[in-house]
Amino acid sequence: MTRPKGTLLLKAAAGEGVAAFPRAGLRAVAGLLEQDRFLGPALMVPALAGLLLFVAYPFVYGIWLALSDSYVGRAGSFVGLQNFVQQFRDDIFQKTLANTFEYTIVACVFKFIFGLGMAAALNQRYPLKRFVQAAVLLPWIIPTVLSTLAWLWMFDSTFSVFNYVLKRVGIEGPMWLGERHWPMISLIIVNIWRGTPFFGVCFLAGMQTIPEELYEAARIDGAGSWQKFWHITFPLLIPVTTVVMLLSIILTFADFQLIYVLTRGGPANSSNVLGTLAYWVGIYAGNLGGGAAVSLTMFPVLAVVILLTLLALRRG
Amino acid sequence: MAKVRLGQLVSRRDLLKRAAVTAGAVASAPILGVCSPAPAAVKERELHILQWVNFVREMDEEFIRQAEGWGKANKVKVKVERIGGSDLQPRMAASVQAKTGPDIIGIQANWAWLYADSLVDVGDVVEAVTKAPVGSFYDDIAMQAKVKGVWKAVPYWYNPGTYVYRTDWFKEAGVTTLPKTYDEFYKAGVTMKKYGKPFGQAMGHSFSDPNTFWYAFLWSHGGKEVGEDGKTVAINSKETLAAVERAIEFFDNVWTRGVLSWDDSSNNRAYLAEELSCTLNGASIYFVARKDFPKIAQNSDHFGILAGPAGRYGQVLFGHHVIMNYSKNVAVAKDFLKYVMQPDNYSKWLQSGGGYMVGPSPYHEKDPVWKTDTKVLPFLEAVSSKVFRWPGWPGPPSTQASEALVRYIIVDLFAKACSGEFKPIDSVNWAERQLKGIYKG
Numbered sequence: 001m002t003r004p005k006g007t008l009l010l011k012a013a014a015g016e017g018v019a020a021f022p023r024a025g026l027r028a029v030a031g032l033l034e035q036d037r038f039l040g041p042a043l044m045v046p047a048l049a050g051l052l053l054f055v056a057y058p059f060v061y062g063i064w065l066a067l068s069d070s071y072v073g074r075a076g077s078f079v080g081l082q083n084f085v086q087q088f089r090d091d092i093f094q095k096t097l098a099n100t101f102e103y104t105i106v107a108c109v110f111k112f113i114f115g116l117g118m119a120a121a122l123n124q125r126y127p128l129k130r131f132v133q134a135a136v137l138l139p140w141i142i143p144t145v146l147s148t149l150a151w152l153w154m155f156d157s158t159f160s161v162f163n164y165v166l167k168r169v170g171i172e173g174p175m176w177l178g179e180r181h182w183p184m185i186s187l188i189i190v191n192i193w194r195g196t197p198f199f200g201v202c203f204l205a206g207m208q209t210i211p212e213e214l215y216e217a218a219r220i221d222g223a224g225s226w227q228k229f230w231h232i233t234f235p236l237l238i239p240v241t242t243v244v245m246l247l248s249i250i251l252t253f254a255d256f257q258l259i260y261v262l263t264r265g266g267p268a269n270s271s272n273v274l275g276t277l278a279y280w281v282g283i284y285a286g287n288l289g290g291g292a293a294v295s296l297t298m299f300p301v302l303a304v305v306i307l308l309t310l311l312a313l314r315r316g
Numbered sequence: 317m318a319k320v321r322l323g324q325l326v327s328r329r330d331l332l333k334r335a336a337v338t339a340g341a342v343a344s345a346p347i348l349g350v351c352s353p354a355p356a357a358v359k360e361r362e363l364h365i366l367q368w369v370n371f372v373r374e375m376d377e378e379f380i381r382q383a384e385g386w387g388k389a390n391k392v393k394v395k396v397e398r399i400g401g402s403d404l405q406p407r408m409a410a411s412v413q414a415k416t417g418p419d420i421i422g423i424q425a426n427w428a429w430l431y432a433d434s435l436v437d438v439g440d441v442v443e444a445v446t447k448a449p450v451g452s453f454y455d456d457i458a459m460q461a462k463v464k465g466v467w468k469a470v471p472y473w474y475n476p477g478t479y480v481y482r483t484d485w486f487k488e489a490g491v492t493t494l495p496k497t498y499d500e501f502y503k504a505g506v507t508m509k510k511y512g513k514p515f516g517q518a519m520g521h522s523f524s525d526p527n528t529f530w531y532a533f534l535w536s537h538g539g540k541e542v543g544e545d546g547k548t549v550a551i552n553s554k555e556t557l558a559a560v561e562r563a564i565e566f567f568d569n570v571w572t573r574g575v576l577s578w579d580d581s582s583n584n585r586a587y588l589a590e591e592l593s594c595t596l597n598g599a600s601i602y603f604v605a606r607k608d609f610p611k612i613a614q615n616s617d618h619f620g621i622l623a624g625p626a627g628r629y630g631q632v633l634f635g636h637h638v639i640m641n642y643s644k645n646v647a648v649a650k651d652f653l654k655y656v657m658q659p660d661n662y663s664k665w666l667q668s669g670g671g672y673m674v675g676p677s678p679y680h681e682k683d684p685v686w687k688t689d690t691k692v693l694p695f696l697e698a699v700s701s702k703v704f705r706w707p708g709w710p711g712p713p714s715t716q717a718s719e720a721l722v723r724y725i726i727v728d729l730f731a732k733a734c735s736g737e738f739k740p741i742d743s744v745n746w747a748e749r750q751l752k753g754i755y756k757g
Contacts, residue, residue, distance in 0.1 A: 158574070178575065284409075284723070
């Protein structure tokens with residue numbers, strides 16, 4: 001009776017001492033792994049493989065696509081910077097680039113301000129403190145698509161709850177998703193609602209590491225609340241602020257889900273950001289080269305932001 | 317009690333040895349599976365079909381019933397997958413690019429031109445489907461499916477739009493004659509907006525309603541994307557400018573607020589919420605009303621495609637089936653398509669929709685479905701009157717016209733002017749730049 005081949009290997013994995021591979025080779029490998037200079041890199045190999053496969057390869061392939069005239073279903077040939085030139089000359093791309101900067105800058109500034117205020121409020125003593133601290137995280141925890149769908153209904157041109165309330169007090173509400181600047185304003189509102197808890201919780205954690213003695217000393221010296229905040233709290237929060245702003249800028253600049261669900265970049269491309277435009281151009285229109293070029297435009301901007309932030313952190 | 321360290325229980329050498337062997341076992345298991353002989357039983361054939369989620373659920377149910385019945389009779393495991401209509405194109409693009417995915421995809425519009433290189437020649441299926449008594453397809457749907465003389469798709473349905481309106485409100489407001497032209501439609505719309513129940517038409521980026529209305533609006537006012545050669549961009553004309561200026565008048569005096577952000581479902585919701593008195597749509601509004609809002613259904617009816625100064629034209633959503641060239645089940649897929657297009661089977665599917673879809677050939681005009689409810693007859697008339705044209709008309713269908721369609725150039729031509737972002741002439745110039753960029757490729 002022959003045993004199925006798999007049985008031998010399973011027994012080896014169970015450590016029953018049955019050699020699946022030649023003993024000499026295994027001993028040699030084991031010997032190498034006893035040395036730190038080989039063990040360290042060996043343990044990094046799985047993570048490196050993941051990075052290469054899921055980050056480096058798509059990135060390099062994206063660069064190739066951006067430099068080619070590839071379309072969906074058609075292999076492309078090298079065309080240099082033609083896709084970038086074409087996109088930069090396109091009105092829609094120019095508007096999209098401006099939208100992306102506007103969306104990122106405005107949303108991040110307000111998230112910073114509201115997050116700081118939230119942290120200051122949460123840092124006080126009050127009943128059910130832990131419950132409240134957990135509850136304020138909800139907007140950030142709820143999946144983006146789910147919460148944005150709820151906002152979509154709240155902004156709907158026919159069923160908006162905001163406009164219903166405004167109508168009851170005699171005010172005609174705006175078309176949140178369909179009139180001039182309101183689509184961008186609506187996107188920024190939802191992004192702020194989603195992202196403020198992240199800032200708040202990070203700032204709260206930072207505040208709780210500030211030694212109480214500093215505040216006591218300031219109180220003894222007659223410092224008021226604002227002086228304590230400006231001279232103690234804020235300076236000591238700068239490292240946390242730097243990291244939080246860096247992450248938020250990256251995530252907001254590269255945002256896709258929120259815009260896709262709420263406005264789809266409309267009306268008439270007026271609220272497109274780089275992420276959604278890359279999707280329309282690359283996937284919907286099939287112009288992979290153009291879509292990749294739009295997407296890669298984010299890279300130099302974000303690279304500069306990361307570099308400046310890391311320099312600032314180093315100096316700090 | 318002294319703490320016991322992991323190193324005292326298992327040596328580093330043992331741990332690494334076991335990890336390496338386990339990894340080797342996991343990695344080689346599939347190889348062993350391939351090398352081992354397969355079971356003696358015959359491998360079941362499979363067919364994977366991808367379609368959109370139909371607005372009329374009963375049509376999906378009938379299709380699945382037929383697919384499963386055919387599968388059982390022919391020993392084929394049939395999987396029918398449904399996704400939202402707006403997700404269909406990204407999924408198609410992903411399948412084409414990855415060269416893997418469904419065997420049959422239910423595509424729409426002129427996508428056969430966009431993805432022609434990835435589709436199987438289905439001329440033999442078309443030949444089988446169009447033999448007597450069915451006969452040939454309508455010209456416009458055939459043009460979307462036949463790419464440079466080769467059948468790349470099997471035409472499946474029309475989903476025409478006509479104007480659903482509230483008969484009671486029209487009567488109360490004094491609109492006693494149904495509009496036949498855009499001018500009459502405008503006058504009726506102004507009256508109804510003053511009455512408090514305006515009209516509404518989507519101007520957002522969704523695959524059906526915006527294109528259906530605004531392409532027809534452009535053509536009916538004499539505008540066109542390209543000339544008859546299908547290459548010369550012809551959007552910048554006095555007719556197009558007049559159409560854009562007229563669209564602004566509609567926006568200011570006829571449409572309800574918010575249409576710039578509307579997608580395919582917005583007008584359905586607004587009509588069934590009794591906020592609108594008239595909108596261009598497929599029969600889905602009426603069908604939902606018939607089922608869930610009988611009072612609205614009783615007070616609703618339809619009127620046909622409107623005529624403009626340059627003629628009576630419409631744009632419609634077509635549906636086809638395509639077989640992907642990466643499929644390993646091409647013969648099976650072809651047999652299945654021949655089956656669903658057999659007159660009896662197709663008639664059952666049409667009837668399950670109650671008039672929501674129209675068949676792709678004149679033969680289906682005689683289907684019993686058109687005797688069930690006279691209120692859906694305008695949908696049949698819209699197809700049989702042959703007013704429908706295709707994106708890129710009067711040029712032939714093309715990949716460039718497909719690209720212009722999916723980038724909503726024509727919809728945005730009107731949306732940008734109506735929103736005030738551009739003056740009418742600037743909007744026309746913008747559309748011209750966009751189309752020149754597409755057509756030069």
